[in-house]
Amino acid sequence: MKQIRLAINTHHWDPSESVESFLNASSTQEFQHALSCIHPDERARITRKLVREDAKMALVGRLLISAMFVKEYSCSWKELRFSRTKAGKPYLERCSETNVFKATNVIFNISHHGGWVVLAAAESCAVGIDVMTLEIPGKRAIPVQDFFVSFQDQFTQSEWDYINRPADDKKKLRRFIQYWCLKESYVKAIGVGIVVKLASIEFGGLPEDDNITQPNAPITLRLNGIPNLSWHFELSDLADDHCVAVALAKRPDDDSAYSDKTRFEVMQIEELLAHAEGL
Incomplete structure (x- = not known):
């Protein structure tokens, strides 16, 4: 069973100079690009946040989810479509790649606190993460x-x-x-x-x-x-x-998957943004 752990430190990413410009999406070109790479509904969720750091980490979290599917399953960023469960948990609804079956069976969860954004994912297996x-x-x-x-x-x-x-x-x-x-x-x-x-x-x-x-x-x-x-x-x-x-x-069919701790891969903001494409 494939497991994925990703982490990214947002402390050193400062795409805007003020809280107002950040939350009103009228900041630097880099931040405008980052916002353009997520679905409009999620964009609205993020720009409604009142605390600058929370908005920044939430944005990176959404980008990290898409980057994971591009990086690990060769999905096309623009073809990814996400929905939310009744409880508000995001999931991949569809993508158009040859790995579509595996990709749509990936369950993922994200968390952020203190500048760090983390993601855990596994195939056909409930997963939760907290930092x-x-x-x-x-x-x-x-x-x-x-x-x-x-x-x-x-x-x-x-x-x-x-x-x-x-x-x-x-x-x-x-x-x-x-x-x-x-x-x-x-x-x-x-x-x-x-x-x-x-x-x-x-x-x-x-x-x-x-x-x-x-x-x-x-x-x-x-x-x-x-x-x-x-x-x-x-x-x-x-x-x-x-x-x-x-x-x-x-999963009872894969006991070996739990013998070792899966290590986190720490990504850089530059790598994350390199995967991102405007929608």
Whole structure:
């Protein structure tokens, strides 16, 4: 089973000089070109965003989806047509290439936070992804335990025990964010949004030495206290200051697909825009 992981850092891409010009699509030629390469409906979604960085990452996310199909399945950018499910998840509706069957059976998910945009995809397999900066949201200067208070009912006692085991607050926060990303990736994979109680989704098996770059025992999942073996989970670091979690529904016909972690390919903005074509 083919799996794809792509990531791109938008921090250094500054296609406009002001928030107003960026959101009103009246900025530089490069940004105008980027906007012209996505469907008008998605273009409208992006230009309605009030925060410049959110708009920029959302735009890169849409470009990254199309670039993945061009790069991995030799699809024509202009022939790609996307739709959304009732839950709002985008999917490839059609393309006109010889790989049309494989391409239209690719399930993908994107996430962005802190300047990074990430994508996970797999053939005929539900997938979810979430990325977060390894810091308290909003860069608030508050004690870690004060930050945790608002989330007491989102984690099980076993998860809190693991989070609070280190003496170092940075390690505690790192473990908290890892769990949060895992929960989000699963929720996104099943496509229900955060309407389920997050404490009913319990993870285990994370390494005590916090080293997620080395092979470890599989991350385990319990749903309402009952072990669930139908999912595979991966944790990765990006640039040492972001955590990424991927949830992948297991296919019984392809157990070997889950033996190794799929590494992220980091793309550059220039490479992304080189694939893009105006619509």
